[in-house]
Amino acid sequence: MKTQKFFAVMLCSAAFAxxxxxxxxxxxxxxxxxxxxxGLSAPVxxxxxxxxxxxxxxxxxxxxxxxxxxxxxAHPDITLVRDQSSADVIDTKVPTLASANELxxxxxxxxxxxxxxEASGQLMSINDLFADDSAFLAGFSPGMLDDFTYQGKAYGxxxxxxxxxxxxxxxxILSQAGxxxxxxxxxxxxxxxxxxxKIGVTPIALGDKGKWCSRMWFSGLNVRTAGGDYLERLKSGxxxxxxxxxxxxxxxxxxxADMGAFNEDFTAIDFLQARQLYYAKKTAMYGEMxxxxxxxxxxxxxxxxxxxxxEFFPALSGEGPVSGNVAEPVTADWGLSFNSKLQGDKxxxxxxFAKEVLGNxxxxxLAEKGGIAVRPTPSANFSQLPSAVVYYNENIAPxxxxxxxxxxxxxxxxxxxxxxxxxxxxxxxKQPAAALQDMQxxxxxxxxx
Numbered sequence: 001m002k003t004q005k006f007f008a009v010m011l012c013s014a015a016f017a018x019x020x021x022x023x024x025x026x027x028x029x030x031x032x033x034x035x036x037x038x039g040l041s042a043p044v045x046x047x048x049x050x051x052x053x054x055x056x057x058x059x060x061x062x063x064x065x066x067x068x069x070x071x072x073x074a075h076p077d078i079t080l081v082r083d084q085s086s087a088d089v090i091d092t093k094v095p096t097l098a099s100a101n102e103l104x105x106x107x108x109x110x111x112x113x114x115x116x117x118e119a120s121g122q123l124m125s126i127n128d129l130f131a132d133d134s135a136f137l138a139g140f141s142p143g144m145l146d147d148f149t150y151q152g153k154a155y156g157x158x159x160x161x162x163x164x165x166x167x168x169x170x171x172x173i174l175s176q177a178g179x180x181x182x183x184x185x186x187x188x189x190x191x192x193x194x195x196x197x198k199i200g201v202t203p204i205a206l207g208d209k210g211k212w213c214s215r216m217w218f219s220g221l222n223v224r225t226a227g228g229d230y231l232e233r234l235k236s237g238x239x240x241x242x243x244x245x246x247x248x249x250x251x252x253x254x255x256x257a258d259m260g261a262f263n264e265d266f267t268a269i270d271f272l273q274a275r276q277l278y279y280a281k282k283t284a285m286y287g288e289m290x291x292x293x294x295x296x297x298x299x300x301x302x303x304x305x306x307x308x309x310x311e312f313f314p315a316l317s318g319e320g321p322v323s324g325n326v327a328e329p330v331t332a333d334w335g336l337s338f339n340s341k342l343q344g345d346k347x348x349x350x351x352x353f354a355k356e357v358l359g360n361x362x363x364x365x366l367a368e369k370g371g372i373a374v375r376p377t378p379s380a381n382f383s384q385l386p387s388a389v390v391y392y393n394e395n396i397a398p399x400x401x402x403x404x405x406x407x408x409x410x411x412x413x414x415x416x417x418x419x420x421x422x423x424x425x426x427x428x429x430k431q432p433a434a435a436l437q438d439m440q441x442x443x444x445x446x447x448x449x
Contacts (some may be wrong), residue, residue, distance in 0.1 A: 165220025
């Protein structure tokens, strides 16, 4: 009996210990939800759609993931539920959610979508979000909020400035084709394309599944043929898509397509797959944004980085060799926007996220990773930048004359028509004149003057 009583006592003690441990564990879990965010009355969850995929190596992606990780650690009372999608997926996903009035709390947004989203009452302006903190808004570099400004208010926080439309050249492949230097004129580029085709290599990688790459080419050529202010003139009616200066751009794109300059499956692959074609030496050239050069050294195969040179698109007829300042589309067209339904604790959490993830510290990290900051970074340390970024900073950036990127200034409906018309032209399904008329008709219907 005494033995039975002894084991009974031991079992009760063990059970009590388990209960105590369980209670202790529960208390520890609750303590992890302790309120540390000023103004928050209870733990809160923020749903976020972002494009900061961990396999991307652009400076802004690296910097933003660093800052989001820091924010998560500093704010255990704010749970972030992240939907990480590529930019190409977001191009469809976010407008689809907007049409169903189901946008998340915070989401990646294109500046071109702002007018439609605001008209349907789904966006909170940054001016309202920081109505009592004018210093945060004033901290952006001049012009950086312009792409997201509509009727006097900003509706998104950009996470980087971006210069577009550079040509990347594998000098090893070009040399095999008898081309010994970077093409400096359009005629030299066409000669290089012909030479590369003769040795059985596709000249230029293009991944237009997301449709923005062809728009990038179009923007890059338009600022050269029609001037950096061409978008504002299009919107005001002073210029039309059908005018000769714009037609010259599309004529160039069609001529390259007719020469067989691009991979045949360009509408079926995205820009990441196009990069892989270039990495795999299946193409001799590639046209993309400066962010490709600014990707970390480890993102590039060593042998490809070693033989790659990049420059502005070659001089067009009448320009002479590209040696001085060059018109180039520059934009801050991607940013984070905030749902107009945010209120209470969600609003408090969203404000904290905006300031801590997209504020001064983020921009310093971005600059030190080789990105183009949207807020001043006077104390940034540039000693660890990749060699390609040093080349960009010293030789490319000082020569850029900022121009218009079509994605940042025209409504989504117009962009859809532009994309369809560009692809139809490159595929040989439509002549430039008809394609440009489609674009102008869409712009007229949008009535954005």
